[in-house]
């Protein structure tokens with residue numbers, strides 16, 4: 152299908168957007184990595200910003216989640232001091248605001264940033280400092296963005312309970328939820344059931360990366376054993392949907408449950424193609440899932456590894472599936488409804504920021 156001409160790059164960037172799934176350590180500016188690496192003597196595979204940007208995108212383009220994750224050694228490696236974390240967090244906020252993101256939940260794993268002596272608290276404090284500086288800089292230049300943290304625990308490690316407690320300690324100081332990430336095959340979410348039960352007892356929120364590097368059993372555990380509020384990716388839920396030749400879709404019990412309960416799917420089109428979770432953009436399950444009215448959202452996952460932005464992801468969907476402003480508005484409102492901030496704040500952003508902008512662009 153032809154791209155909808157109304158969705159120009161400039162307008163896609165200007166459109167208010169909401170980002171629920173973006174890794175702090177997957178979104179550094181290549182030039183910043185080079186400067187930080189020089190400061191701590193970290194050896195990089197390339198020395199110019201452009202070559203390094205290309206290296207990340209190519210190395211991440213492996214078709215395997217495990218190999219994709221290896222590239223993070225070069226971002227996490229330069230994010231080991233408070234100054235580095237604050238700078239990366241501040242630049243993240245500025246980059247997202249420049250792309251028209253009005254609300255973002257940014258995730259990272261505190262346990263990966265303690266190699267040079269910081270403790271878990273220091274890590275969160277440094278990131279919060281960067282977020283505050285970033286939001287202040289954006290508002291000083293006439294823009295607006297709200298950024299909150301999600302604290303991630305790594306599946307291959309065993310610190311989930313500590314990280315869950317950290318999320319609760321910081322719940323009124325910028326942290327709005329919890330996540331688990333890392334290799335999915337071989338590390339089922341039920342390994343951390345104590346952490347999830349603790350968060351539920353604390354009336355907190357969490358999302359779980361599931362249905363990306365592994366299939367339905369992982370999604371089923373995340374939803375039915377762990378009680379995930381949202382699913383990171385969740386693309387493999389299509390394995391529980393049969394589409395007959397005449398186009399009629401039949402949902403299995405898990406797919407029905409996910410749709411009926413309006414469990415948000417944090418889909419990341421470019422990343423899903425790079426890790427092999429989706430065969431191509433054209434065959435990405437987002438199209439089917441959106442047409443079946445699952446609570447689909449669009450995200451970047453790792454802007455550095457995918458050389459992308461949220462406006463670019465929407466542009467790709469417009470090009471590939473002919474999506475226009477009405478689809479983009481639906482996806483954006485879905486994301487805002489699914490955020491972990493309180494209902495009244497979500498409602499205000501929908502009615503005061505998102506809806507009025509899209510109302511001027513009905514197509």
Ligand SMILES: O=c1[nH]cnc2c1ncn2[C@@H]1O[C@H](CO)[C@@H](O)[C@H]1O
Nearest residue numbers: 174220223258259260303332333360
């Ligand atoms: O798409 C993904 N699936 C699973 N794990 C991921 C993905 N992207 C990043 N990380 C992992 O999350 C950590 C904290 O941000 C990153 O260091 C990376 O190892």
Ligand SMILES: [Zn+2]
Nearest residue numbers: 332360383452
């Ligand atoms: Zn992710």
